[in-house]
Amino acid sequence: MHSIYNFVSGPMVWVAFIVFIGGCLYRLLSMGILAAKRDNVIFSYASPYYGMRSILRWLTPFATTNMRKHPGMTVVTFIFHFCLLLSPLFVYGHIALISESWNVSWWYLPDSVGDVMAFLVVGACAFFMIRRLKDPEVKYLTSASDFVILAIVAAPFLTGFWTYHQWPGYSICGILHILSGEIMLMAIPFTRLSHMIFFPFTRGYIGSEFGAVRHVQDW
Amino acid sequence: MIGKEQWDWNPGRKIITDLGKWKEEYGYMEEPAVSPDGEKVAAVIKTPEEEFGVCVNGEIWESTFDKICYLQYTPDNRLTATVSDVGEWTVAVDGETWENRYDYMWNLHISADGSRIIAAAQKEGKYLAVNNDVPWENEFMFMTDLSVSADGMHTSGVVQVVPFSEGDIHTFRKGCYTTAVDGRTWENNFMNVWEPEFSPDGKHVAAQIRKSNYEYSIAVDGQAWNNFFGCVWKPRFSPGGDSVSAPVRVGGAWMLARDGEIIWNKKFVQLWHHAYSPDMQHIAAIVAPKFGKWTVAVDGKAWKPCVDEYVTDMVFSPRHNRVACIGKDNGRYYVMTDGKKWDEDFDMAWKPAFSHDGEHLAVKVEKNRHYTYIVDGKILRESYDMLWEPVFSPDGTKLLIRGITRVSGQKEQYFREVISLNQI
Amino acid sequence: MLDSAKNMKTSLIRDEGIIKSASVLTDEQVRKVINDVLKNETGARLKTYVDTCVHCGLCSEACHYYLSHDKDPSYSPAGKVKQTMWEMIKRKGDVGTAAIQRMSEIASTECNLCRRCAMYCPLGVDIAYIMLVVRRICNKLGVTPTYIEDTSHSHSVTMNQMWVKDDEWIDTLQWQEEEAAEEIPNLRIPLDKEGADFMYSVIGPEPKFRAQLIYQAAVIFNAAGLNWTMPSSPGWDNSDMAMYTGDHEIMGRVKKVHFETAMRLKVKRIVMGECGHAFRSVYDMGNRWLGWKMPPLPMVHSIEFFHDLIKEGKLKLKKKFESPVTLHDPCNVVRGRGLHEMARYIVGESCEEFIEMHPNREHNYCCCAGGGVINCGPPYRNTRVDGNRIKAEQLFAAKSRGAKTIIAPCHNCHGGLEDIVEHYGLHMDIKFFGDILYDLIEKPE
Numbered sequence A: 001m002h003s004i005y006n007f008v009s010g011p012m013v014w015v016a017f018i019v020f021i022g023g024c025l026y027r028l029l030s031m032g033i034l035a036a037k038r039d040n041v042i043f044s045y046a047s048p049y050y051g052m053r054s055i056l057r058w059l060t061p062f063a064t065t066n067m068r069k070h071p072g073m074t075v076v077t078f079i080f081h082f083c084l085l086l087s088p089l090f091v092y093g094h095i096a097l098i099s100e101s102w103n104v105s106w107w108y109l110p111d112s113v114g115d116v117m118a119f120l121v122v123g124a125c126a127f128f129m130i131r132r133l134k135d136p137e138v139k140y141l142t143s144a145s146d147f148v149i150l151a152i153v154a155a156p157f158l159t160g161f162w163t164y165h166q167w168p169g170y171s172i173c174g175i176l177h178i179l180s181g182e183i184m185l186m187a188i189p190f191t192r193l194s195h196m197i198f199f200p201f202t203r204g205y206i207g208s209e210f211g212a213v214r215h216v217q218d219w
Numbered sequence B: 001m002i003g004k005e006q007w008d009w010n011p012g013r014k015i016i017t018d019l020g021k022w023k024e025e026y027g028y029m030e031e032p033a034v035s036p037d038g039e040k041v042a043a044v045i046k047t048p049e050e051e052f053g054v055c056v057n058g059e060i061w062e063s064t065f066d067k068i069c070y071l072q073y074t075p076d077n078r079l080t081a082t083v084s085d086v087g088e089w090t091v092a093v094d095g096e097t098w099e100n101r102y103d104y105m106w107n108l109h110i111s112a113d114g115s116r117i118i119a120a121a122q123k124e125g126k127y128l129a130v131n132n133d134v135p136w137e138n139e140f141m142f143m144t145d146l147s148v149s150a151d152g153m154h155t156s157g158v159v160q161v162v163p164f165s166e167g168d169i170h171t172f173r174k175g176c177y178t179t180a181v182d183g184r185t186w187e188n189n190f191m192n193v194w195e196p197e198f199s200p201d202g203k204h205v206a207a208q209i210r211k212s213n214y215e216y217s218i219a220v221d222g223q224a225w226n227n228f229f230g231c232v233w234k235p236r237f238s239p240g241g242d243s244v245s246a247p248v249r250v251g252g253a254w255m256l257a258r259d260g261e262i263i264w265n266k267k268f269v270q271l272w273h274h275a276y277s278p279d280m281q282h283i284a285a286i287v288a289p290k291f292g293k294w295t296v297a298v299d300g301k302a303w304k305p306c307v308d309e310y311v312t313d314m315v316f317s318p319r320h321n322r323v324a325c326i327g328k329d330n331g332r333y334y335v336m337t338d339g340k341k342w343d344e345d346f347d348m349a350w351k352p353a354f355s356h357d358g359e360h361l362a363v364k365v366e367k368n369r370h371y372t373y374i375v376d377g378k379i380l381r382e383s384y385d386m387l388w389e390p391v392f393s394p395d396g397t398k399l400l401i402r403g404i405t406r407v408s409g410q411k412e413q414y415f416r417e418v419i420s421l422n423q424i
Numbered sequence C: 001m002l003d004s005a006k007n008m009k010t011s012l013i014r015d016e017g018i019i020k021s022a023s024v025l026t027d028e029q030v031r032k033v034i035n036d037v038l039k040n041e042t043g044a045r046l047k048t049y050v051d052t053c054v055h056c057g058l059c060s061e062a063c064h065y066y067l068s069h070d071k072d073p074s075y076s077p078a079g080k081v082k083q084t085m086w087e088m089i090k091r092k093g094d095v096g097t098a099a100i101q102r103m104s105e106i107a108s109t110e111c112n113l114c115r116r117c118a119m120y121c122p123l124g125v126d127i128a129y130i131m132l133v134v135r136r137i138c139n140k141l142g143v144t145p146t147y148i149e150d151t152s153h154s155h156s157v158t159m160n161q162m163w164v165k166d167d168e169w170i171d172t173l174q175w176q177e178e179e180a181a182e183e184i185p186n187l188r189i190p191l192d193k194e195g196a197d198f199m200y201s202v203i204g205p206e207p208k209f210r211a212q213l214i215y216q217a218a219v220i221f222n223a224a225g226l227n228w229t230m231p232s233s234p235g236w237d238n239s240d241m242a243m244y245t246g247d248h249e250i251m252g253r254v255k256k257v258h259f260e261t262a263m264r265l266k267v268k269r270i271v272m273g274e275c276g277h278a279f280r281s282v283y284d285m286g287n288r289w290l291g292w293k294m295p296p297l298p299m300v301h302s303i304e305f306f307h308d309l310i311k312e313g314k315l316k317l318k319k320k321f322e323s324p325v326t327l328h329d330p331c332n333v334v335r336g337r338g339l340h341e342m343a344r345y346i347v348g349e350s351c352e353e354f355i356e357m358h359p360n361r362e363h364n365y366c367c368c369a370g371g372g373v374i375n376c377g378p379p380y381r382n383t384r385v386d387g388n389r390i391k392a393e394q395l396f397a398a399k400s401r402g403a404k405t406i407i408a409p410c411h412n413c414h415g416g417l418e419d420i421v422e423h424y425g426l427h428m429d430i431k432f433f434g435d436i437l438y439d440l441i442e443k444p445e
């Protein structure tokens, strides 16, 4: 058990980060090369101003028509993405580990807040899952892989939550927590989670086309 | 035909007529046409009987018509137009009409020496070309893209030879079109044929063809090249007439091919309107080396200066292999020549004209609704209310200006003026 | 039958041409063409869109087909991608000849390429682009709906949309000139006038079915004292159905002729009639395929042109249009060019009473004729009419607040709305701005 722990919290972390960062760079680079080869037209239309205008607009809660049409989804999505991105960076447990290894640390969240955030992520995942099962328009688009992706995202938070509360089997859960976090990191570049890295490009591009070429807003 | 040598090349201005008077007198006047030598100006006017007539230097043609179209001068200074009377169309030359009449006539072509006048015609739904009043022997259910050999002796057009009803896409795909040369069709039909082009001696014809939805090539005298491409543009015969070249699209990029094989091993985002130098040694083309950047390439090598909007009117000089064109950048027009873009910008610029020796270059340009010429990079001091394109004297030392100036109130003087180049 | 065909809706293919064309296809040809287009003609854009789509379904409510079919998910934007492009990619092109027919129908007749969904997808996935790639694949296989394919053939032969022959075009202009000259003496439609300020270009159906629009335009330009021209040669037509069949090569050829005609005539800009798809073709699509980042000459849509003429005082109106109007925003000049406020300016200047329909401006619902769907002809009339019940409801709401006339500054919108108005018994008039202005302006004696 200890050796497994050592493995997932040692070499495996490195592997995960290398795959995550390397994978993201690889995806971006190969997409860039492909774009230059076959879609180089799109570069001529990229407008930093209108691209950013669109990105920021779509990162602001309720700033677009569609967000206002789906208030529940909007609230959940924003909370979900907010907690998903911030809590791993600022929970005390992570910072303590990093500080132990490299002696660097930064501001962290009060434990209870981190706890609530993890809960919210898991709750949001449950919401998404129900949506996929119940809403016909989402169900129609859903395939098994979508549930797998949801599970990949929910797992680190669920296990983290479990471990934090020291519920039965929490030591195994601790290992699973680290492992699932690593799996999620590694999955980002190679699954639909890659929308994280491509969002600025797809949004920025449509924003440029709508704003700079067609003189109209895209929200 | 009177050669250019015989024109009046004595420096000085000659006022030919006051067009303002015509307007006053007839109350209706279309855009004037002027003779190449500048001695005559003509326009369609309306007679008091509400008929259309042609006024030439103040005199009107004896005959009047229901309609007059395509009024223009031939290179040998004759005035021609398509005209219609009681629903029938024909061609009039200096007021005399052809014998043959048709339900419709249009698209006047004139041979380089002016001796031949050709028009497209339609009678009872059948299409044909008419050359100096001599019609093709065969008629077709459809004809377009009329073209004429340099000497005007031969004519060709894209014609439909297999009928199909509207909506019959399957017959269409089998190929219903071909080229008719002097009324005789090629042996092969294609899905599409575009813009037939004669060899310099008028004996051969090349055209763009589409064999199936996405197979394009060039056919010469009805035989397609062995290779097919993603797309093609207008082919040209070499000045010797022994080969045909055309821009072709390969893998999403444009290249130049000769007789089916790539000759410029260089890819462009766009490549069209290629032309041979008179000495046959060089080929120039309008190209886009990058998306949204336009210039000219000579023998596959693009000029450095590019414009953002478009390049047009590319010409070779008769001697010395100089190339000139018009480029549009950021809403302004520029003259580009010999790999450089002249500094002056204009509201509009016309086709560049070289002197016969290729030494001088003159271009009609517009600024603030006034027209002038830019000659070898220098703008004429005077500008005019209207101007026709510049003509060099055969020895290349003088320039013929044909223009209109508005003087005090109604007066609109049409004049011709000869200036010597060293005056500029 | 390949199983992707089984997954397809069982509805029968309505177009004889598609069936006939598919009957000579093999599954192997289908596979080859799909892979060829995916590998050699598309790139990062398509790949990113497909990889990035998170299957969230948030684009659904953007689409009038989805809304009109009681939220049937197979009509949602991503739902249509699922049935077409996702299948093609998942099966590496092995979808078979049966499925490709249905895919052609989905892409060509169940999506107007209206780009409304691009404003609803949080990730900015451009469904219209994907549908166009599907259409191109189908076109390369020959399984494009007959009527629009025929139109594309017309473009290829005559450089116009309606098989209008060279002489018929000039004849029509002269006829309209003659008629208009009876109303306004010495009125002209100047042909090939080199150096005019602008060339006026129209779409094929104008000389064929709606010649009075050319008449009206001539009267309006004449009243405003403009220096304009129309070409006597092919190149007069700005429309483009080849763009919508995915035949970029013919699209490019037709646009080349159009722009080069204007260059030859040495005009400074091209003003075009009230057409939306043609605007997309000259502003956004055809120019790009030819290597022009923007149109080589400024392309001015009639909405912008009329707006400027009124604003600059060149067009004086005697009175205002009395019956209450509503305004349909055509996708291609609103989401395609942001002309909605200019359109409202014209309405404000020319009409007594204006009743907005909702949603409006860039959020307006498509007429369901756009994107070439109306050009797919009678077999798909019901696809359009049933697929746009939501538009009928929108119009009805405007009508119950008093609107009697619909202003639709686009030809396709006219066609589409006429069918909707008729089918749903709305009894509303449909007009172009040209119709309204022609009646209201002060004409020279």
Ligand code: SF4
Pocket (backbone or CB within 6 Å): C062, C063, C064, C065, C076, C077, C080, C110, C111, C112, C113, C114, C115, C116, C117, C118, C127, C128, C366
């Ligand atoms: S019709 Fe419009 S909203 Fe519907 S899928 Fe097509 S582009 Fe999107």
Ligand code: SF4
Pocket (backbone or CB within 6 Å): A141, C052, C053, C054, C055, C056, C057, C058, C059, C060, C077, C078, C120, C121, C122, C123, C124, C125
């Ligand atoms: S296209 Fe956009 S809105 Fe539609 S399912 Fe995909 S990601 Fe969601």
